Amino acid sequence: MKRSFQGSRILKTGIAIFLTATICLWFNWPPVFAVITAIVSIEPTVRDSIKKGLVRFPASAIGSAFAVFFITLFGNAPITYTLAAVFTILVCYKLNLHAGLLVATLTSVAMVEVIHDHILVSFFIRLGTTTVGLLVSIAVNMLVFPPNYRTDILKSIQNISERAGTMLEHTFHTILFEGDANLQQDKEFVKRLTTEIRKTEKLIHYHRDDFSLYPWVRDREAELRMAERQLLFLHNLEFHLNALLRIPLHSIKWSPAERNIIMRAVAELADDLQHSNEYDHETHQQQLKIITDFFWEDSKAVSTSDAMHPILFPPEFKILYELITIYDLVDNFFDPNSVKAAREAVK
Secondary structure, eight states: OOOOHHHHHHHHHHHHHHHHHHHHHHTTOOOHHHHHHHHHTOOSSHHHHHHHHHHHHHHHHHHHHHHHHHHHHHOSSHHHHHHHHHHHHHHHHHTTOGGGHHHHHHHHHHHHHHOOSOHHHHHHHHHHHHHHHHHHHHHHHHHSSOOOOHHHHHHHHHHHHHHHHHHHHHHHHHHHHSTTOOOHHHHHHHHHHHHHHHHHHHHHHHHHHTTTTOHHHHTTHHHHHHHHHHHHHHHHHHHHHHHHTTSOOTTOOOOHHHHHHHHHHHHHHHHHHHOGGGOOHHHHHHHHHHHHHHHHHHHHHHHTOSSOOOSSOOHHHHHHHHHHHHHHHHHHHOOHHHHHHHHHHTO
16 A cells, blocks of 8 residues: 555654654754654654755744843843744744744753853754754654655556546537536536645655656656646646536537437547546547538538627637637646556556
């Protein structure tokens, strides 16, 4: 069974906490500050852990310095907590150390409680514990279950493609045979599809983030580009599905036979999306020609009509245009080899 992203991250956080606490206790340092740093430093990518660690260390140093300074002036008093926290936040904000703001503020107020004497020594111990927490979290993130989102990306694209096929068929069935039926369910489908696409885009961003750190990411560059290309197609498909849902449907004049012809073409297209390994370019082109001929016949009927030309395109024209565009997207951007790779990846 494959580890989930969240499960791996939770396990890595636990390992980082254990190792950090063990090292601090071995040095006879209080582990609480180091553990806090380790917890917040387990990021989705190793690069993020390193980049934010370089911000969190100086931020924590600033927080510790303010704690020491105000303890020297006021001792353990309410004003000490307040000034240490406020000045830490102000300075970190001014220095653009936003990623370390939380850790720095927690360190600052927590130090007020635990420092009683040897203030300067306590300051350097805090820097040491922060360093331990950062280094351990980076090492654990890099070496224990290293981030590898390839399988998740390919599986997600495959699932989005199958959902898009189901959604396409359902939407056209509603448009062609249910007239002014409530399209709220279809709109919810599109929203969920958009959410899944955004999540997959984030996974691709994570995967690229560690591009220079791991050879298996560099070796899969062509596959990653294909995944990005496929995701672009799915994003465009989502846009055109959304456009279909905005077309007024009350005046569609197609006969039942014409609606069935369109529905058969849509069903073939949906099947391509749901079962990409069986994609047949020739069959795809034949169905596209049927719809394109249908589109030009409708266009000719509008242009040769004795009635005044409409100001707005008729709904039939818009529906066929969107369908032809989706067909073209499938033919140009959807490569079934990428989904084959996804199925191999999960074996």
